[in-house]
Amino acid sequence: MIALAVLDMAGTTVLDDGLVERAFHAALPDATPAMVDHVRATMGQSKITVFRDLLHDETLAQRANTAFEEAYAGLVDDGHCTPVPGAEQVITDLRSRGVKVAFTTGFARTTQERILAALGWTDLADFTTTPAQAGRGRPYPDMVLAAVLGLGLTDVREVAVVGDTPSDVLSGLRAGARVVAGVLTGAGTRAELAGAGATHVLDSIRDLPAVLEG
Template sequence: MIKLVVLDMAGTTIDEHGDVYKALEGSVTATGATVKPEDLQTWMGADKTEAIAALLELGGVTPNPELVARQFDLFREMLAKFYAQNPPVALPGVEAALRTLKSRGIKVGLTTGFSRDVAGPILEALGWGIGDGQLLDAVVTSDEVAAGRPAPYMIHRVMEATGVHDVRTVVAGGDTVVDLLAGHNAGVLPLGVLTGALGRGDLEAHPHSWVLDGVANLPDVI
């Protein structure tokens, strides 16, 4: 019996119009580094400071803590500007699906490669509350754990926050490869969804229990 569903934010439950891609790429290329599309996709679901450091190195610029911190600040500035111009919205059918899961007694948590100061305003704008009687039972951001995806820590932190002890009763995933790998590393049932940039073959090449068209389909399979 499934007791907890843990989902990614951007591209999985929230349509942010691809602005994370643009902000991440822009924050790296501003240093003179080059960014290959496949590298950008590889690091999309990861902690954004880790992603910036990796992409800088891949792009020919040696990262150091000061540079990474500066480019992360630029990433946040760019993302805030994009979101002000074109606010994120819930992906079709997601809210209804989450409420269906909650009505069955299944807890719902979100994890994200965003820091809390980025994720918080997005959730507030959507009206997605956290806690008793709210849509979400827990939200864990990448700056609250020792390492972001594909490490399992955010998923386990949501389990801790919701009082769920058995990984066999947890579904976790999102729209990127690192979402699937994080679920696999956490020992839970990994879920892939096709509402991001990757196709079915891209996701099914990695450990998964399901690859669905979207979160809207999740109540039908668990």
């Protein structure tokens, strides 16, 4: 039995539609093609970690990360933030069946809160966390384990992790989750998600209930 579903946000429960790349270009307007490729390859990971990898200077990385978060928040405020079709109903149905739900993200806490407020999802999940709160971001298991501890679960085998990137998959596997599902509504391809070790690759989070019931 699954007692907890740990769900990624952008690309999994929230449509991205290129917002991450738009915010990245706003933060680093002179970014090289190689930098853009790195951002695409590290979708789902902590954004400050990505900027550290790119800029190799803590001050510059922090400045770029702040600019990124501000640009992304501006896009959210302008209405460029919509849920993956069916995501809210899936979450509501899971909770009605006694399954707890946690939201994780590679964004900062303020951005996560901005997205949840824009969607009217402030009270939709039982638990929310970010890399800064949990300790480390994906592909480390910290955010999944923070949800397990925060919600008082006793067994990681009662956890399902869902995300749209190989980093999400690795995070779930490293945490010991029973179900680690990749979804095709975000950055990852079927081959990439399967190659990372996903137990299931789904067209959308709408397919998650059937997996859990099975």
